[in-house]
Amino acid sequence: MRGPALSGVFLLLAGLAAAQEIPFPERRSGRDQMAPETRAMQADDEANPGMLWVLDGADLFARAPTPGAPACAACHEAGALRGVAARYPAWDEAEARPVDLEGRINLCRTRHQGAAPLPREGRDLLALTAYIANQSRGLPIAPPADSRLDPARATGRALFERPLGQLRFSCAGCHDAHWGRHLGAAPIPQGHPNGYPLYRLEWQGLGSLQRRLRNCLAGMRAEPFAPDSPEATALALYLMQRAAPLPVETPAVRP
Amino acid sequence: MSPDRRAVLAGGLALVLLRPAAAATLRPDREPTAEAIRRFTGGAPVNPGRVGLDMPPLVENGNTVPLSITVESPMSAADHVRRIGVFNEKNPQPHVVTLHLGPRAGRAAVATRIRLADSQRITAIAEMSDGSYWSASADAIVTLAACVEG
Amino acid sequence: MARALINMPKTAPAGSVIEIKTLISHPMETGYRPGPDGRLRPRDIITEFVCHYDGAEIFRAELSPASAANPYLTFTTLATASGTLRFTWSGDNGFSQSQDVALTVT
Numbered sequence: 001m002r003g004p005a006l007s008g009v010f011l012l013l014a015g016l017a018a019a020q021e022i023p024f025p026e027r028r029s030g031r032d033q034m035a036p037e038t039r040a041m042q043a044d045d046e047a048n049p050g051m052l053w054v055l056d057g058a059d060l061f062a063r064a065p066t067p068g069a070p071a072c073a074a075c076h077e078a079g080a081l082r083g084v085a086a087r088y089p090a091w092d093e094a095e096a097r098p099v100d101l102e103g104r105i106n107l108c109r110t111r112h113q114g115a116a117p118l119p120r121e122g123r124d125l126l127a128l129t130a131y132i133a134n135q136s137r138g139l140p141i142a143p144p145a146d147s148r149l150d151p152a153r154a155t156g157r158a159l160f161e162r163p164l165g166q167l168r169f170s171c172a173g174c175h176d177a178h179w180g181r182h183l184g185a186a187p188i189p190q191g192h193p194n195g196y197p198l199y200r201l202e203w204q205g206l207g208s209l210q211r212r213l214r215n216c217l218a219g220m221r222a223e224p225f226a227p228d229s230p231e232a233t234a235l236a237l238y239l240m241q242r243a244a245p246l247p248v249e250t251p252a253v254r255p
Numbered sequence: 256m257s258p259d260r261r262a263v264l265a266g267g268l269a270l271v272l273l274r275p276a277a278a279a280t281l282r283p284d285r286e287p288t289a290e291a292i293r294r295f296t297g298g299a300p301v302n303p304g305r306v307g308l309d310m311p312p313l314v315e316n317g318n319t320v321p322l323s324i325t326v327e328s329p330m331s332a333a334d335h336v337r338r339i340g341v342f343n344e345k346n347p348q349p350h351v352v353t354l355h356l357g358p359r360a361g362r363a364a365v366a367t368r369i370r371l372a373d374s375q376r377i378t379a380i381a382e383m384s385d386g387s388y389w390s391a392s393a394d395a396i397v398t399l400a401a402c403v404e405g
Numbered sequence: 406m407a408r409a410l411i412n413m414p415k416t417a418p419a420g421s422v423i424e425i426k427t428l429i430s431h432p433m434e435t436g437y438r439p440g441p442d443g444r445l446r447p448r449d450i451i452t453e454f455v456c457h458y459d460g461a462e463i464f465r466a467e468l469s470p471a472s473a474a475n476p477y478l479t480f481t482t483l484a485t486a487s488g489t490l491r492f493t494w495s496g497d498n499g500f501s502q503s504q505d506v507a508l509t510v511t
Contacts, residue, residue: 037311037321046412049475052430056408185398186315201316204432204474255315319473346471347437354480355465359458361422361483367466368473370435 021242022176022190029246030189030254033180038201042253050130050199050251053123053206057131060124065115072128075112085133086141086248089237091148098152098233102129102208120227126206130197133250140245141194149237152230156238159231165222186255191216192243193236195252206251209236288342291349292380295340296388301380306339306391308379317371317397324354326363326381326389336363338382345375371397407431409504411492416509417484425456425464426479429494429502435470451476451496458508459488468496484510 031039045051061072088101099107105128106117118125143149160171174183175191182188196209203211210227213235217224225232292301307325314320326336335358341351351369363381371377374397380390410428417423429451436448448470456464464480476494487510493503 035311035313035315038315041319041321046410046426047428047477049428049477051410052408052428052475055410056430201319204318323479343471347435348469348471350469351471352469353467355462355467356480357463359461359463359483359485360481362481364424364481366477366479368477370471370473 020176022179024245027192027243027246028179028190029192029194029249031195031249031252033187033189034253034255038253038255042195042249042251048199048251048253050197050206050253053127053130053197053199054134054251055131056123057127057129057134060128061131065109065113069113069115072108072113079135081132082135083139083142085136085250086139087144089149089152089233089240090144091146097230098149098237100209100228100233100236101132102210103228103233105129105132121208121211126197126208129208130206130251133197133248136248137250138247140247141240141243143237143241143244152234153237153241155231156234156236159235160238160242165217165220167221169220171216191239192246193239194243194246195249195254197250198252198254200254202255209239285347286349288344288349288378292340292342292378295338295342295353295380296382299386299388301388301390303390305389306379306381308377308391308393310377310393310395312393312395314371314395314397317373319368320371320395320397321366322369322377323364323366324379324381328363328381328383330356330358330360330363332358333384335384336360336381337384339363339365340380340382341369342378342380343369343371343375344377345373346370347372351377371395373397407494407500407502409492409494409502411504411506413490413506413508415507416511419484419486419510421484422481423484423508424479424481425490426477427454427492428475428477430475431494431496431500433468433470433472433474433476437470449497449500451494451500453493453495454478455493456480456482457491457493458482459486463490484508486510 031042041047064071085101088104089098092099092107102120102125105125109115109117163170171191174188179188179190193209197206199206210232213232214224305327309323310320324339326339328334328336330336336356339354342349343351352367354365356363374395376392376394378390378392380388382388408430413425414423431451432449433451434446434449436445438446440446450470451468453468454466455462463482466478468476488508490506490508491503495501
């Protein structure tokens with residue numbers, strides 16, 4: 001019953017002005033559009049349910065993934081990963097491609113820990129990612145000035161601006177052109193990735209940026225990108241550039 | 256939108272479109288809220304007052320709704336809150352939570368998070384140590400999240 | 406073990422009221438949601454939370470499917486004497502978990 005109603009709103013949005021990238025001073029975290037109760041849930045580490053994953057991640061970080069292999073903590077001192085989440089996705093030399101933070105964790109596992117990659121959206125990978133990203137909380141998003149990332153960023157921007165799916169909507173059509181307005185009763189955010197992994201009340205749990213993008217694309221009646229696909233990483237790269245210098249909020253809470 | 260909310264919303268639509276008897280078959284086993292409250296109070300009268308119920312009037316997502324309750328009580332051995340029962344009108348079951356307190360609580364101030372399947376009224380009823388019952392109600396409008404799967 | 410997060414002061418003056426906040430990882434599956442195969446997923450919830458202070462019950466909650474996932478409960482207690490607070494969650498499918506936190510009363 002919701003589909004037709006929302007499609008109507010989408011059709012209204014579709015005919016409006018072409019999108020332009022949001023200028024630096026106007027960039028706003030989705031946090032600013034949330035109800036005070038939801039903001040309070042995020043702000044208090046004693047009440048933020050995302051902290052359950054952060055604490056799980058701290059345990060996983062300190063524990064050897066396979067007997068005899070080093071734990072993450074054997075190489076990375078406590079706090080040494082502060083800032084990392086603010087600059088991922090980043091270029092990986094050996095793979096010769098950009099990888100996101102989840103991908104980086106899995107590369108560490110296969111290269112240095114003799115362990116299998118953790119499944120995307122599984123509790124352990126979300127927990128480790130949340131633990132690492134939480135160390136960057138409060139730091140501004142700072143994408144690396146690495147020219148090898150430029151082609152993927154350009155691809156990401158093209159994906160963001162291109163009409164996709166059966167409804168022919170683009171990400172930009174909502175999140176650049178109409179942020180601050182409403183889709184049904186829900187405020188349209190600018191759509192920044194500065195709180196992932198985050199606790200979405202809709203999910204009743206923690207989820208990644210890739211899961212959120214899948215939700216967006218499903219709403220657009222478009223084929224979701226596979227996590228860890230070049231398209232997914234390219235879009236994440238562009239989103240990070242588009243979000244700078246908003247602060248990292250992991251674990252954010254969103255409706 | 257989670258499927259349970261969808262089911263309840265679909266039920267709401269059915270109430271409009273179908274005969275009430277047909278709609279009722281969707282949840283044939285739902286205990287009426289008044290009956291659940293009667294079981295909690297044993298049929299004793301419930302007075303309005305002494306209970307403070309804090310819930311956002313506009314809920315961003317019915318999956319997680321913050322709820323806090325305070326009761327005016329000295330919380331002494333002689334005069335305290337024994338229990339607080341919370342009830343809803345439109346979830347599949349009328350009971351939300353029952354909280355057992357006592358004089359060792361020091362204060363009657365509790366908080367939790369609840370699910371609301373639809374816009375509705377929530378009622379909190381406190382049972383005092385003298386056997387009296389006091390209550391407060393609050394209404395919430397539940398809005399729907401945009402761009403969700405399934 | 407499900408991750409639980411208990412926040413309360415480590416020390417408190419005798420006779421003061423302390424606030425205790427608890428969170429625990431649990432899906433609180435309602436029993437009213439269909440799974441991917443269209444059938445209702447069976448109910449799987451925490452049905453009871455109890456806090457004992459040196460063996461005496463000071464707070465108890467009876468939970469229903471209307472409690473949100475990852476249940477959050479806050480309550481208060483009088484700091485009477487140095488001792489141990491035991492937090493116990495129990496529910497469907499044999500779920501049972503306890504965690505102790507020491508309180509020093511000055």
